[in-house]
Amino acid sequence: MSREAPEGDVPAGAGERCPGRQRSTEISISDLGEFGLIARIIARTKANTVTLLGPGDDAAVVAAGDGRVVATTDLLVEGRHFRRDWSTPYDVGRKAAAQNMADVAAMGAVPTALLVGFGAPPELAAFWAERLMDGLVDEAAAIGAAVIGGDVVRAESIVVAVTALGDLQGRTPVTRSGARPGDVVALCGRLGWAEAGVAALRHGFRTPRAVVEAHRRPQPPYQAGPRAADAGATAMIDVSDGLLADVGHIASASKVRIDLSREALPVDPPVAEVGAALGIDPLRWVLTGGEDHALVATFPPTAPLPSGWRPIGKVTAAATDGEVLVDGDPYDGTGFDHFAG
Amino acid sequence: MSREAPEGDVPAGAGERCPGRQRSTEISISDLGEFGLIARIIARTKANTVTLLGPGDDAAVVAAGDGRVVATTDLLVEGRHFRRDWSTPYDVGRKAAAQNMADVAAMGAVPTALLVGFGAPPELAAFWAERLMDGLVDEAAAIGAAVIGGDVVRAESIVVAVTALGDLQGRTPVTRSGARPGDVVALCGRLGWAEAGVAALRHGFRTPRAVVEAHRRPQPPYQAGPRAADAGATAMIDVSDGLLADVGHIASASKVRIDLSREALPVDPPVAEVGAALGIDPLRWVLTGGEDHALVATFPPTAPLPSGWRPIGKVTAAATDGEVLVDGDPYDGTGFDHFAG
Numbered sequence: 001m002s003r004e005a006p007e008g009d010v011p012a013g014a015g016e017r018c019p020g021r022q023r024s025t026e027i028s029i030s031d032l033g034e035f036g037l038i039a040r041i042i043a044r045t046k047a048n049t050v051t052l053l054g055p056g057d058d059a060a061v062v063a064a065g066d067g068r069v070v071a072t073t074d075l076l077v078e079g080r081h082f083r084r085d086w087s088t089p090y091d092v093g094r095k096a097a098a099q100n101m102a103d104v105a106a107m108g109a110v111p112t113a114l115l116v117g118f119g120a121p122p123e124l125a126a127f128w129a130e131r132l133m134d135g136l137v138d139e140a141a142a143i144g145a146a147v148i149g150g151d152v153v154r155a156e157s158i159v160v161a162v163t164a165l166g167d168l169q170g171r172t173p174v175t176r177s178g179a180r181p182g183d184v185v186a187l188c189g190r191l192g193w194a195e196a197g198v199a200a201l202r203h204g205f206r207t208p209r210a211v212v213e214a215h216r217r218p219q220p221p222y223q224a225g226p227r228a229a230d231a232g233a234t235a236m237i238d239v240s241d242g243l244l245a246d247v248g249h250i251a252s253a254s255k256v257r258i259d260l261s262r263e264a265l266p267v268d269p270p271v272a273e274v275g276a277a278l279g280i281d282p283l284r285w286v287l288t289g290g291e292d293h294a295l296v297a298t299f300p301p302t303a304p305l306p307s308g309w310r311p312i313g314k315v316t317a318a319a320t321d322g323e324v325l326v327d328g329d330p331y332d333g334t335g336f337d338h339f340a341g
Numbered sequence: 342m343s344r345e346a347p348e349g350d351v352p353a354g355a356g357e358r359c360p361g362r363q364r365s366t367e368i369s370i371s372d373l374g375e376f377g378l379i380a381r382i383i384a385r386t387k388a389n390t391v392t393l394l395g396p397g398d399d400a401a402v403v404a405a406g407d408g409r410v411v412a413t414t415d416l417l418v419e420g421r422h423f424r425r426d427w428s429t430p431y432d433v434g435r436k437a438a439a440q441n442m443a444d445v446a447a448m449g450a451v452p453t454a455l456l457v458g459f460g461a462p463p464e465l466a467a468f469w470a471e472r473l474m475d476g477l478v479d480e481a482a483a484i485g486a487a488v489i490g491g492d493v494v495r496a497e498s499i500v501v502a503v504t505a506l507g508d509l510q511g512r513t514p515v516t517r518s519g520a521r522p523g524d525v526v527a528l529c530g531r532l533g534w535a536e537a538g539v540a541a542l543r544h545g546f547r548t549p550r551a552v553v554e555a556h557r558r559p560q561p562p563y564q565a566g567p568r569a570a571d572a573g574a575t576a577m578i579d580v581s582d583g584l585l586a587d588v589g590h591i592a593s594a595s596k597v598r599i600d601l602s603r604e605a606l607p608v609d610p611p612v613a614e615v616g617a618a619l620g621i622d623p624l625r626w627v628l629t630g631g632e633d634h635a636l637v638a639t640f641p642p643t644a645p646l647p648s649g650w651r652p653i654g655k656v657t658a659a660a661t662d663g664e665v666l667v668d669g670d671p672y673d674g675t676g677f678d679h680f681a682g
Binding site: 052053056057058059060061062063064065066067068069070071072073074075076077079080081103104106107109113115116117118119148149150151152153154155156157159161163164165166168173175176177236237238253 | 393394397398399400401402403404405406407408409410411412413414415416417418420421422444445447448450454456457458459460489490491492493494495496497498500502504505506507509514516517518577578579594
């Protein structure tokens with residue numbers, strides 16, 4: 001596998017076009033210093049309509065017209081959440097933004113703003129920090145959000161801390177605890193793609209491109225969150241730890257038992273392809289693979305599902321064990337525990 | 342120096358009183374697992390009046406009655422921002438909360454909520470994470486704010502990422518860029534205490550207690566921020582990198598030159614004491630020591646300073662170099678650059 005940045009990440013001949021200026025691939029962040037790096041990073045942000053005061057001051061100010069603000073935070077650590085030989089900094093930025101904004105969407109809100117804490121060794125190329133920021137900015141912009149502030153510090157290895165804010169636009173937040181017996185469990189988005197991509201990369205493959213890309217840049221169905229809230233979703237979560245684990249969070253918080261239908265679960269062609277190549281049942285990735293950030297929600301049995309959502313199971317009974325079954329039986333597999341193993 | 346937790350951090354005999362339960366000093370966070378640790382941490386949070394939905398879901402929801410929200414983030418890294426042999430986890434929590442909420446106060450806003458990303462090696466005692474959270478919760482509660490959400494991940498060394506939200510309560514945010522020639526530069530809070538404390542610790546001393554404590558638990562004058570905004574402050578910043586550096590940020594952003602008066606600067610007795618003991622001019626710590634999170638603001642010459650604020654200098658002229666002088670001359674010292682050296 002190659003450590004070179006993919007084509008397009010470093011403008012060819014950028015150094016030649018600016019003869020007085022070093023290319024940022026050659027400049028380390030310690031060459032720039034803290035304030036130099038901050039200035040370069042801020043230059044790459046773009047304000048959006050809710051940014052009342054953007055980066056560069058003690059704090060940012062964001063509009064919160066709803067009178068409430070949704071807030072969530074995630075920490076990404078090199079070697080644990082990304083590898084520099086598997087993902088470009090731009091990909092890491094997109095992923096960090098996506099996983100946070102998916103949490104906002106899973107409340108039924110629209111993401112509005114990101115704050116980014118960035119820790120890195122001083123010898124890291126400034127280029128890396130800049131492309132990370134581009135990834136964050138672009139993923140945010142795709143849904144109308146903006147990077148409004150941050151912090152940079154020296155650290156042994158790369159750490160990216162992202163906080164996302166969101167606007168409920170008058171909606172009642174959809175928690176994990178409102179599922180009721182009889183509700184339909186529905187899905188919007190991909191399952192198992194990122195995990196199949198990781199499996200392929202671990203085995204030294206760089207294809208199928210679709211799943212490798214899915215690992216690098218998840219595509220959460222952001223708009224599906226507010227749509228589900230509008231359609232009366234009783235509970236919602238984004239699938240970050242694996243379908244069984246995350247549906248289990250709904251089951252525990254709502255004190256219900258949930259039964260998923262194996263037949264209703266999507267085993268998409270590229271996921272099936274990796275499974276066949278590696279001799280692994282792809283259903284395992286669909287049920288336990290995280291990081292695609294699909295949304296799962298429960299809906300009253302009479303509510304028509306909003307577009308893009310498909311039924312995948314039912315809330316069968318009140319129960320305190322938070323159990324999730326597949327076709328009536330427990331599945332022998334678990335989600336992801338950051339401190340296990 | 343001792344690595345033992347100070348008295349009071351580990352309840353004596355806690356294990357004996359709960360015979361069926363291991364003491365959390367003996368339990369590692371990998372023993373608990375991610376979700377066990379999260380449950381323990383959440384149990385230590387306390388909701389406040391603006392917490393509409395607290396920790397435990399995909400995201401939290403906070404009231405933002407002003408229709409705007411102030412947001413800022415900071416990353417603290419072990420070995421860089423704290424040392425486990427110099428600070429208890431409780432101290433680290435208080436400091437992490439304080440430095441973020443000081444940024445909120447420096448906009449003229451009241452801190453309302455914190456989000457906390459926590460990265461740690463799996464062998465770390467669960468106790469450490471719990472006491473960190475207690476420190477965050479207590480510092481927040483002291484000003485009416487609450488910890489509303491977070492994330493825990495495995496990391497090589499301890500990382501604490503804090504995001505603070507705040508409420509302007511109708512005030513215009515006070516940025517760094519509004520200082521005008523003729524304005525008075527004023528200070529509220531301590532200068533040089535934390536830096537004198539670090540100097541003492543580096544030399545193997547654990548006293549004077551006041552400055553060592555100041556390093557462990559800064560005491561930002563939170564209420565002074567909104568008070569300054571109400572009194573017409575034209576620019577404001579919290580002193581995190583050192584007085585000269587941070588006043589320099591106001592000077593640069595406002596395109597003015599600032600002259601500080603040496604005589605007006607407080608060289609408080611415990612700071613002077615450490616200086617005398619180590620043969621160092623304590624004024625250096627007053628001018629360049631960070632992390633006390635005093636507030637510095639500029640006020641129109643006719644505005645009476647709010648209580649707790651003292652004049653320390655003047656905005657002398659428009660200028661693009663952002664220069665800060667002391668009694669008319671440049672001072673030979675700088676603030677803190679996270680990537681320097």
